[in-house]
Amino acid sequence: MENSDDFMAKIVALCKRRGFIFQSSEMYGGINGFWDYGPIGVALKRAVEQTWWKYMVEDRDNVEGLDSTIICHPMVWQASGHLANFADEMTDCTVCKKRFRVDQMDDPTTCPACGAKAMTPPRNFNLMMKTFVGPVFDEEHAAYLRAETCQPIFVDFNTIRIASRQKLPFGIAQTGKSFRNEINPRNFTFRSREFTQMEMEFFCHEDESMKWFDYWHEQRWNFYTKILGISEDKLRIHWHDKLAHYAKKALDIEFLYPFGWNEVEGVHHRGTWDMSQHAAYSKQEQDCRYFDQERNATYYPTVVETSCGLDRICLLLICNAYDEDTAATQKEGMDEDARVVLHFAPRIAPVQVAVLPLSKKLEEPATDLFRKIRGSFRAQYDVTGSIGKRYRRQDEIGTPFCVTFDFDSLNDNAVTVRDRDAMTQERVPVAELAQWLRNKIDK
Ligand code: GAP
Secondary structure (H helix, E strand, O other), X not given: OOOHHHHHHHHHHHHHHOOOEEEOOHHHOOOOOOEEEOHHHHHHHHXXXXXXXXXXXXXXXXXXXXXXXXXXXXXXXXXXXXXXXXXXXXXXXXXXXXXXXXXXXXXXXXXXXXXXXXXXXXXXEEOOEEEEOOOOOOHHHEEEEOOOOHHHHHHHHHHHHHHHOOOOOEEEEEEEEEEOOOOOOEOOXXXXXXXXXXXXXXXXXXXXXXXXXHHHHHHHHHHHHHHOOOXXXXXXEEEOOOOOOOOOOEEEEEEEEOOEEEEEEEEEEEEOHXXXXXXXHHOOHHHHOEEEOOOOEEEOOEEEEEEEEHHHHHHXXXXXXXXXXXXXXXXXXXOOOOEEXXXXXXXXXXXXXXXXXXXXXXXXXXXXXXXXXXXXXXXXXXXXXXXXXXXXXXXXXXXXXXXXXXXXXXXXXXXXXXXXXXXXXXXXXXXXXXXXXXXXXXX
């Protein structure tokens, strides 16, 4: 059994080599906790985000979308409690100068890096990233990059409710960047300082909130197992024992990453905390309360939240998909060599179809086919190297279908489609190819 550091080293190397994810500003030595997504990575990230958006917003009548600013009025973060309380305890080693989060240390008196018993007393460190708006850099002009995407949802609740003519219960979703000055970014992209969240806040009456909590728990579990195709034995629910004073229930969906079970998503009952806080700080009660005609009552909506990190999902998908095998490579004209393959579900694969002409002489009809395919699927064209090498290249980025255009194709108007996982080949008429692929990809 391979150790987890070796496995992660392979994932990190593959991600850089094939243009999934690599350090930001690498030529200057990188910047800790910031990551860039290359051509294949951004295709994966967008595919997952679009899949989430369709599942959470487009396919539902009772969830609306939002794309808010990253910088909001600083009072938003006063009201949410982030400026006062969004802090981790940190301690520094006075010998090696490394900094650690106290809650991540086995023994807060001993440096995990150099072993010295010379740690500073723990102190609070606020995670909000600060900037200044306007030409004067003073406290009056201080502003913060959002630490979560949900706060603007609460602030915009009433405007969206009126514009969309929604009645409770309904939800508002948004995806976008969040920023946290994490003390100790680690485990590749798992804990970053700039990351993308995908959040949905569902507004309902208190009496119905537990029913909705159970509903969203089930929906989010299904997203991972049925839509992303993650097997249930790599996922688990972690119920929170300690709840915030306003919350009735909270759970994390955890995935078995190579470095252990870790949170990918939270489903939280947030009570009326957010709406009542914004009412108190903004003094705009009418924007935070809801008049329920059926109940003939006005109240603060209770919120059930689903909140996940897109970077954590992409990392999960890459780790989950990664495989090495040696079997059956010979039949593709290669020596028996190890192949690295990513078994992504076809609907989120960064490249879904590769078009490969068998010979450079077939470039013209093959590029014609590629142009047609590219309108409906994420597609790549590759003409360089032996067909076996080209299959390997596509396996490494998880392309589920390789379409080979050969000399027979000129006569029989058919192509060979090679399946990434089974490594089987099937002759498919060009006229039926798009539908054939659609059936397999949407399955
Ligand atoms: N609005 C609630 C909220 O933000 P959270 O548990 O702090 O709750 C929600 O964050 C999700 O955002 C996490 O489950 C995780 O997937 C992602 N996330 C949080 N901090 C992150 C970080 N430093 N790097 C990457 N993803 C992070």
